[in-house]
Amino acid sequence: MTKAFYSLIQFCPDIGRQETFNVGLVLFRPEPHLFVVRLARNSGVNARFDVGMAPGLFEATKQAFRNRLEHEARQFRTPGDLAAFKASGTNQLRLTAPREVSLHDPVADSQALFDELVGADRRPVGRRAARGPRVGTRLREALRDRAVLPLVEEKVQVVVPALRTTMQVAFAYQNGRYNLVEPVDFSTRDDVMRQERTAWYALGGRSLFEEPDPQHGDRRLVVVARLPDEPVASRMVSEMLQDNQVHCFPLSDEGLDRLASEIRTHAALHHV
Template sequence: MKKVQAYYSILQFCPEPARLEYVNVGIFLFCQDKQYVGVKFSETPRRVEKLYGPQNHAFFNTLKDAFSERVRVEFSQFQERSLIERFASMRANQLRMSKLLPMSVLDPDKDLSELFYELVGVEKPNSRRSSVRSKLKNIFKDAGVLDFLDEPEPVSLPEFGIDVSVPFGYQNGSYNLIDPVRLDHDAPADALKEAGKRAIEGKWLEAHFSNEQAKKRLVVVGDFDKQPDNFYRAVLDLMSEHKVSLHRLDALDSLLTDIKQHMPHH
C-alpha cells in the first residue's frame, strides 16, 4: 500500500478573537483518494485556559460538536480541495482553520492522530488511545471477514437533520451499520456523551425505517478499556432501550459469528 496525497488544517480557538491569540485545539484532515475526512479535537480547553484562564467547557464542547457535524454534512461526498479551502476561509470567529497544508498519508486515522499529538500536543499517544476504528478493522481482518463488510454511504435522516456515517456495514435481514466508538475516557461524562449520541442516532435510525421493508439498525462497538463493569452495564441498558446493539471491543465473538453466518448474502 502506497501513500497518497492529503491535506490538513490546524483548528485554532480563541475566546477573545480581538486579541488574535489563537490556541491549537484540533486537526482537520482531508484525503480525496481515500474518501476520508477526519477531525480530532482536544477533549478539554486546557491549553486555552493556560493563556486565557478558566473557560466554559460546555460551550467549548458545543463548538466542537457543531464544527464536527458541519464537516460531516458538508463533506460527506468528499468534495474537492478548492471547496474545502473556501470552507476554511469562512471560519473567522472563535474557532478558525489554518490554511490547508499538503501531506502524504498511508492510514488516515493513524496519521490524523499522529499529527494531532505533534501539533496540538495535549498528551502523547498510547495504545489505549489509538483509533478504535483501526483496532476494529484489524480484528475484522484477522477474523477473515473484512472483505465481506461494506463501506456504507452516509444514511440521511432528514426529519432529524442528521446523517449517520459509519465505516462498516453488513446484512443479516436488517442492514447493520457498525460504529466503533471510544468509551474509555478518563472523564465518565465524556464517555456518556459519546454513548448518548449513538443511542439517540440508533433510535432515530430505527424510527426512520420502521415502516420500510429494508430495515436499518445501529451496531455500536465500544472500547471500554479500564471502565468498570457497572459503567458498561449502564451503557448496555441505555443502548437496549434505544434499539441499538452494543458489543465490547474486547468481546466480539457474537458479532463475528453473525457476520460469518451471513457472508453469503454479500
C-alpha cells in the same frame, strides 16, 4: 503541572432544535497566563455534518468568533471571565462551561484535548494513550483475520434523521435489517463527555431503527465499543445503547468473534 480550564466551541446549525457539534477548543490558564484557540478544519467538519451554510461563510463565521474571543481574552483573569463570554452577531457559535484540566505540556495537552473532544476527521473518540490501536483499526483487523471482511460493505454514508446529519459508518451487512457497524471509544475518563457520546449514539441508533431507508429498508446501528474499565460506567453505556435498539459488541476477542460469526451466518443466508 498547572491548573487550567477548557471550553468547547460548539456550532448550532438550527437554533430551534438546539443541536450542536464541536468545532473548536479553548484552553485558558490564569497563571501564568495562557490562552489557546484551536478550530477544526472546514474539510473535516463538512465531511461529518451539514452546517447549513457555504464553506466560505462558515469559515468566516468561525474566524470572526475566534478574533473577538482572542481580543476579549486579554482581560480574562478567572474561568468566570471565560464563562461570561458571549458571541456577538450570531447565536450559532457558543462556548461550553469551562472545565478544569491539569497541564503538563500546554502544546501537547491542548492538542490531545482537541483530538479527543473535537478531532480533525471524525467525531470525537476517547484518548488512546496506552490503550492500544484505534477501535476502528482493531475492528478492521479483526474482520480481516476472521475472513469476513469481504462479506461487508465499507464506508457507508447514512442519513440520521433525528440528528439531522449524514454520517459515514465503517461497515454494513444484512441480517434481515441493514446493520450499520461503527467502532466507538467510550473509555474516556471524562464522565460528562462519555455520557454525551453515549446519548449521541443512542439517539442516532433509535432514529435509524425506527425510520427505514428507501433503498435498504429496516436498519440497526451496531456499535463495536471500547467500554470504560469501571463496571458501573460500562454498564451505563451498554444499557443506554441497548434501550435505544443499538446492538453493542465489546471490543474483546469474544465480542469480535460473535460479530464475525453473525456476519458469516447471515452472509450465507443472504447469498453474499
